Amino acid sequence: MKKILLAFAIASASLITLNSCTKEYITNYLPGVSYIPNVTPADWAPINTGSNIYSAPLKFKELDKQYQESGTVQVALEFNYAKGTYNAIPATINGVHYSFDYKVGEVILYAEVLPGGSTQDIDSNIKAKITLTDADFGGN
Numbered sequence: 001m002k003k004i005l006l007a008f009a010i011a012s013a014s015l016i017t018l019n020s021c022t023k024e025y026i027t028n029y030l031p032g033v034s035y036i037p038n039v040t041p042a043d044w045a046p047i048n049t050g051s052n053i054y055s056a057p058l059k060f061k062e063l064d065k066q067y068q069e070s071g072t073v074q075v076a077l078e079f080n081y082a083k084g085t086y087n088a089i090p091a092t093i094n095g096v097h098y099s100f101d102y103k104v105g106e107v108i109l110y111a112e113v114l115p116g117g118s119t120q121d122i123d124s125n126i127k128a129k130i131t132l133t134d135a136d137f138g139g140n
Contacts, residue, residue: 032133035062039077039109039126044119047110054122056109060102062132068104070137075100075107078127086129094121
């Protein structure tokens with residue numbers, strides 16, 4: 001009889017212990033945010049006299065220290081001849097290699113005209129979709 005009572009007591013304690021566990025759901029969803037500034041022909045300038053590399057610095061106050069240190073920045077370009085289509089950069093498009101750098105408060109677009117390429121696309125308005133995505137810093 002004592003064995004049965006002992007087994008019952010152990011089973012009851014196990015049930016109580018297991019039922020006290022609860023699932024924890026983490027709901028700190030961090031969405032990305034996109035901005036679409038226009039880049040005009042006047043925004044582009046050669047990085048050096050006679051250079052085939054042009055830069056277009058875009059002031060971007062939403063790009064703060066938190067995004068710069070822990071988040072990500074992505075850029076895609078929409079050209080006049082392909083409305084509704086964004087090309088993610090870095091990429092070479094119509095003989096021009098596009099890339100970007102960023103720092104707090106600024107995104108800098110680059111266009112390197114390759115041999116056989118032309119400045120036709122940067123001589124027109126371009127939409128630049130700039131997406132900022134939050135992330136937690138994972139350490140070194």
